[in-house]
Amino acid sequence: MKHLVTVSTLEVNEILQILSDAENYRVNQRGWYPKEKMFVANLFFEASTRTRCSFEMAEQKLGLTTIPFEVTTSSVQKGETLYDTIETLAAIGVQSVVIRHPEDRYYEKLQEQVSIPILNAGDGCGQHPTQCLLDLLTIQQEFGSFKGLKIAIMGDLRHSRVARSNAEMLTKLGATVYFAGPEEWRDESNPYGTYIGVDEAIQTVDVVMLLRIQFERHSKNHSTLEEEYHSRYGLTVEREKSMKNGSIILHPAPVNRGVEIADELVECQRSRIFKQMENGVYIRMAVLARSLQSVERGMNDENNYQKCYMVN
Amino acid sequence: MKHLVTVSTLEVNEILQILSDAENYRVNQRGWYPKEKMFVANLFFEASTRTRCSFEMAEQKLGLTTIPFEVTTSSVQKGETLYDTIETLAAIGVQSVVIRHPEDRYYEKLQEQVSIPILNAGDGCGQHPTQCLLDLLTIQQEFGSFKGLKIAIMGDLRHSRVARSNAEMLTKLGATVYFAGPEEWRDESNPYGTYIGVDEAIQTVDVVMLLRIQFERHSKNHSTLEEEYHSRYGLTVEREKSMKNGSIILHPAPVNRGVEIADELVECQRSRIFKQMENGVYIRMAVLARSLQSVERGMNDENNYQKCYMVN
Amino acid sequence: MKHLVTVSTLEVNEILQILSDAENYRVNQRGWYPKEKMFVANLFFEASTRTRCSFEMAEQKLGLTTIPFEVTTSSVQKGETLYDTIETLAAIGVQSVVIRHPEDRYYEKLQEQVSIPILNAGDGCGQHPTQCLLDLLTIQQEFGSFKGLKIAIMGDLRHSRVARSNAEMLTKLGATVYFAGPEEWRDESNPYGTYIGVDEAIQTVDVVMLLRIQFERHSKNHSTLEEEYHSRYGLTVEREKSMKNGSIILHPAPVNRGVEIADELVECQRSRIFKQMENGVYIRMAVLARSLQSVERGMNDENNYQKCYMVN
Structure with a gap:
C-alpha cells in the first residue's frame, strides 16, 4: 500500500x-x-x-x-x-x-x-508533500533540470510546512539552497541551506521561493508586522528589478498581498504563482x-x- | 466572456x-x-x-x-x-x-x-438575476407574452433583490407594473411602477407577485409584525377571492406562511410558487x-x- | 410511494x-x-x-x-x-x-x-430502520436464518434508536431476545425480550448486540461512567472468553473503545462491527x-x- x-x-x-x-x-x-x-x-x-x-x-x-x-x-x-x-x-x-x-x-x-x-x-x-512536489514540477518545467540551480527560500522558515522538505528535496536533486528572512524565524534544525541576506538572495538565485506568513499562528499586531515585513524582507517592486534574467517567483499561496510580495508582482511575468x-x-x-x-x-x-x- | x-x-x-x-x-x-x-x-x-x-x-x-x-x-x-x-x-x-x-x-x-x-x-x-428570469419565464408560460399584462409587486420593496429589476424588465417587455405595501418600505428610487392600495392591486392585476419579508434584515418584534402585516398587506384567504379569473400568484420563497400569504393559499390553484x-x-x-x-x-x-x- | x-x-x-x-x-x-x-x-x-x-x-x-x-x-x-x-x-x-x-x-x-x-x-x-436492517443482514449472513437464535441486546436500551425495533423484528423473525445492562436504562415499554444478567447473557447467546452509550445524551461525569460501565456491563476481554463457539459481536458504532467493548475486541475474530x-x-x-x-x-x-x- x-x-x-x-x-x-x-x-x-x-x-x-x-x-x-x-x-x-x-x-x-x-x-x-x-x-x-x-x-x-x-x-x-x-x-x-x-x-x-x-x-x-x-x-x-x-x-x-x-x-x-x-x-x-x-x-x-x-x-x-x-x-x-x-x-x-x-x-x-x-x-x-x-x-x-x-x-x-x-x-x-x-x-x-x-x-x-x-x-x-x-x-x-x-x-505538505503535494505542495513540495508541485513546486518541484514548476521549477522543472522552467529549467528542465535541478542541477546547478540556485534557489532561495524566504520568510517564515520555522513555521512553514514546505521549507524543510523543499530544501531537502532540492538539495537531493542537485540544486543549491539559500535561506533568507527574519532572524527569529530561522530554523536551525534545517541543514539543507545557507542563510544569506534578502537582497543578496534575490540578486543571486534562479528561483525566489516565498513563504506565506501564517498570521493565524503569530500573535503580534498585524498591520505593523505587515508593513515592516514587506520593506525589510518582502519582494518589493524595487527588489524584483534586481532579479536575474530568467529567474522566477514562487509562493505557495494564499498570498498576503503587500507583505511577502508587492501586490503588483503577484501576476507579473516572473511569477509562477497561479501556474503552481x-x-x-x-x-x-x-x-x-x-x-x-x-x-x-x-x-x-x-x-x-x-x-x-x-x-x- | x-x-x-x-x-x-x-x-x-x-x-x-x-x-x-x-x-x-x-x-x-x-x-x-x-x-x-x-x-x-x-x-x-x-x-x-x-x-x-x-x-x-x-x-x-x-x-x-x-x-x-x-x-x-x-x-x-x-x-x-x-x-x-x-x-x-x-x-x-x-x-x-x-x-x-x-x-x-x-x-x-x-x-x-x-x-x-x-x-x-x-x-x-x-x-438576483436568475430569480428575475425565472419569474419572467413563469409569467410567459402562463400568458404567452408580457404585452398588456398588469402586474403587482407587493411587500418589502425597499429590501427586495428582485423588485426593482423585475419592475424594470416587465416594463421593458410591455407590462404595466403596480406596487403595493407598507408606506415605510416604499422604494422611491424605483421608477418602474405606480403605488396603489393592496386591495385595488389584488382585484386589478393578472399577476400578484409577493415579496418575502426579510425578517433577518428587520429588527421589529416578529409575531406582532407578522399578524399585523398579514391582515393589512398580506394575501389573505378573503383577498384571494377577489382576484380576477386566470390571475396567478408568485412568491420568490422561502414563504413566511401566514404572513405574505395565507398558509392554505401557498399551494392553491392560482399559486405558481412551486412552479417558479x-x-x-x-x-x-x-x-x-x-x-x-x-x-x-x-x-x-x-x-x-x-x-x-x-x-x- | x-x-x-x-x-x-x-x-x-x-x-x-x-x-x-x-x-x-x-x-x-x-x-x-x-x-x-x-x-x-x-x-x-x-x-x-x-x-x-x-x-x-x-x-x-x-x-x-x-x-x-x-x-x-x-x-x-x-x-x-x-x-x-x-x-x-x-x-x-x-x-x-x-x-x-x-x-x-x-x-x-x-x-x-x-x-x-x-x-x-x-x-x-x-x-433507525436501515441500522436495524443491516444488523439483520449481518446475522442472516452468519447463521442463514433467524429461527431459534438467541440474541442479547446490551446497554443503553432506553435511549437507543435500534433496541426496540431490533428486538421486535428479531422476535417476528423467530429469534429469542434477551436484554442486559444497567437498571436505570431499562426500557419497560419494550416487550420483545427478557432481562437477564450481563454474564449470563454473554455465555448464552449466539449474537451479542452491544449498544452505544450516547454520552452526548447523558450528563454524568464521563471517565467515571466509562470505567464503571466497562467493568460492570461492558464486553471485557474476560467476558469474551466465555462466549459460545461461533457466536458473534455486533455494535452500531461509533464504538466507545474500552467502554461498551474492550479496545482489543473491536476487530477480533468474533466481531462483525466493520462488516456491519x-x-x-x-x-x-x-x-x-x-x-x-x-x-x-x-x-x-x-x-x-x-x-x-x-x-x-
Whole structure:
C-alpha cells in the first residue's frame, strides 16, 4: 500500500517518476485512470481552499468518485479516533483518504494500522508533500533540470510546512539552497541551506521561493508586522528589478498581498504563482493514481474490512 | 466572456433568448450541453437552500462537474480576497463561478478583473438575476407574452433583490407594473411602477407577485409584525377571492406562511410558487450554458491562468 | 410511494426481500439501477459520519446523482418548515430524500403530505430502520436464518434508536431476545425480550448486540461512567472468553473503545462491527432502490410539483 505522508522517504527516481506522471496528465491528459468506479474521501480538519479544491479537481479529472466528508457533522465530534474514522470509510468502500490535520505527524502510528492509503495534505507545521512536489514540477518545467540551480527560500522558515522538505528535496536533486528572512524565524534544525541576506538572495538565485506568513499562528499586531515585513524582507517592486534574467517567483499561496510580495508582482511575468496552482492538480492526479494503483493490485489478494486476529 | 451580474444590462432579445433556451430545456431536454467535462464552483457566502440546490441541480442536469467549495473551511477565512479565490479556482480548472454574497455590487470591479465568468446568485439588497428570469419565464408560460399584462409587486420593496429589476424588465417587455405595501418600505428610487392600495392591486392585476419579508434584515418584534402585516398587506384567504379569473400568484420563497400569504393559499390553484422553483432550474441551465459557451469559444484563444504583464 | 420511516410497519416478507436485494448488491452487484439520471438529497440535521457517508456511497454505487444540502447554510435557518424544504427540493427535481433529525417521529404528519419518498436515517431516540436492517443482514449472513437464535441486546436500551425495533423484528423473525445492562436504562415499554444478567447473557447467546452509550445524551461525569460501565456491563476481554463457539459481536458504532467493548475486541475474530458498516451500504442501496422504483412507476401518472386544489 502506498501512503504519501512525507516526501523525505521518496527516492530521487520516485520523485522524478511522479513529476513525469504529472506532466503527462498536463500535456497529454494521459496516464493511469481507474478501470472501474473507485472511491476516495477528503478529510480536512483544517481550513484550505486551494489544497482541498485542487484534490477535488484531481479526483474529478481522474474520474474518481468522491464521498463527501464534513468534519463538522461527523462522529469525530463524538470523540471518534482518526483510526476508526478511516476504517469506517474503508468498510463502506472508500479506497483512499486525503487528510489535512492540525496535529504534527498525525499519521505516524496510523500509517501502520489503517487498511487504505493515506495522502497527507498537510499536518500542523510538519509536511505538505503535494505542495513540495508541485513546486518541484514548476521549477522543472522552467529549467528542465535541478542541477546547478540556485534557489532561495524566504520568510517564515520555522513555521512553514514546505521549507524543510523543499530544501531537502532540492538539495537531493542537485540544486543549491539559500535561506533568507527574519532572524527569529530561522530554523536551525534545517541543514539543507545557507542563510544569506534578502537582497543578496534575490540578486543571486534562479528561483525566489516565498513563504506565506501564517498570521493565524503569530500573535503580534498585524498591520505593523505587515508593513515592516514587506520593506525589510518582502519582494518589493524595487527588489524584483534586481532579479536575474530568467529567474522566477514562487509562493505557495494564499498570498498576503503587500507583505511577502508587492501586490503588483503577484501576476507579473516572473511569477509562477497561479501556474503552481494549476500544477497542483496534476501532481495530485499523479499521487492519487499511484496510491490507487496499489489498491487495485491488492484488491484480489485481501479483504480489507475484516482484519481478524485471535484474541485468546 | 459572459458574466451575468444583473438583468439590467440585458437586451430584450437576450432575455427572450434565455427564456426560450430555458423552456427548451424544460420541454425537450434539448439545448447546449458541454462537449467534454466542464467544471464550475458555487460560492455561497450567505445562506440559501433554494438557489444553491437549484444551481446544483442545473449543473447536474447539464452534465457539468461541480467542485465543492465551502466558505467556512476556505482561505476566505485567512483574509483572501474574492479576486484571489476566483483566480485560484480558475487556475485549478474551474470554468465558471456562481456567487452569492452579502455585499451589494461585490461584482463591480471583479467582473473586469477575473478570467472566468461570474453568475450572480444574489448580492446584498442588490440583484438576483436568475430569480428575475425565472419569474419572467413563469409569467410567459402562463400568458404567452408580457404585452398588456398588469402586474403587482407587493411587500418589502425597499429590501427586495428582485423588485426593482423585475419592475424594470416587465416594463421593458410591455407590462404595466403596480406596487403595493407598507408606506415605510416604499422604494422611491424605483421608477418602474405606480403605488396603489393592496386591495385595488389584488382585484386589478393578472399577476400578484409577493415579496418575502426579510425578517433577518428587520429588527421589529416578529409575531406582532407578522399578524399585523398579514391582515393589512398580506394575501389573505378573503383577498384571494377577489382576484380576477386566470390571475396567478408568485412568491420568490422561502414563504413566511401566514404572513405574505395565507398558509392554505401557498399551494392553491392560482399559486405558481412551486412552479417558479422548477423553472429556476431551467433558467439556471440556460444561463450556465450561455456563460460556458463563451468559455468554450475562448478556450483555444487564450491561456487563462497566466495573465502576464511587464512590471518594469 | 414508498417511505421508509420505521421497520415496524414492514411485513416479514418485505424484510426478507430487502435483505435478499441487499445481498444481491453485495455478491453480484446486481439489482435495480435507474434507467435515467435520478436525483436524491441527504438532509442531516444531526451529526453522523457513518450513516451519511454510507448513504452517499449507496447512492454513488447505484449511479444516482446526489444534490448537496447543507443544513447550516440552508433556509431552515430562516425558519422554513421541513415540509417546505422537502417540497422545494421536489420542485427542483429531487426524487427522494434521506433525513436524519433530532426530533422523535418528525416524519409523522410529513409522510402524508410530501410528494417524494422519505428514507428515515434516524429520528431522536426513535427509529433507525436501515441500522436495524443491516444488523439483520449481518446475522442472516452468519447463521442463514433467524429461527431459534438467541440474541442479547446490551446497554443503553432506553435511549437507543435500534433496541426496540431490533428486538421486535428479531422476535417476528423467530429469534429469542434477551436484554442486559444497567437498571436505570431499562426500557419497560419494550416487550420483545427478557432481562437477564450481563454474564449470563454473554455465555448464552449466539449474537451479542452491544449498544452505544450516547454520552452526548447523558450528563454524568464521563471517565467515571466509562470505567464503571466497562467493568460492570461492558464486553471485557474476560467476558469474551466465555462466549459460545461461533457466536458473534455486533455494535452500531461509533464504538466507545474500552467502554461498551474492550479496545482489543473491536476487530477480533468474533466481531462483525466493520462488516456491519459494509452491509449498511448494501442495505441502503436496497431501500433507495425500493423507494425510487416507486417514483419511477409514478412518473408517468402524476405531476408532483403542482398539487392544486380549489380554495373557494
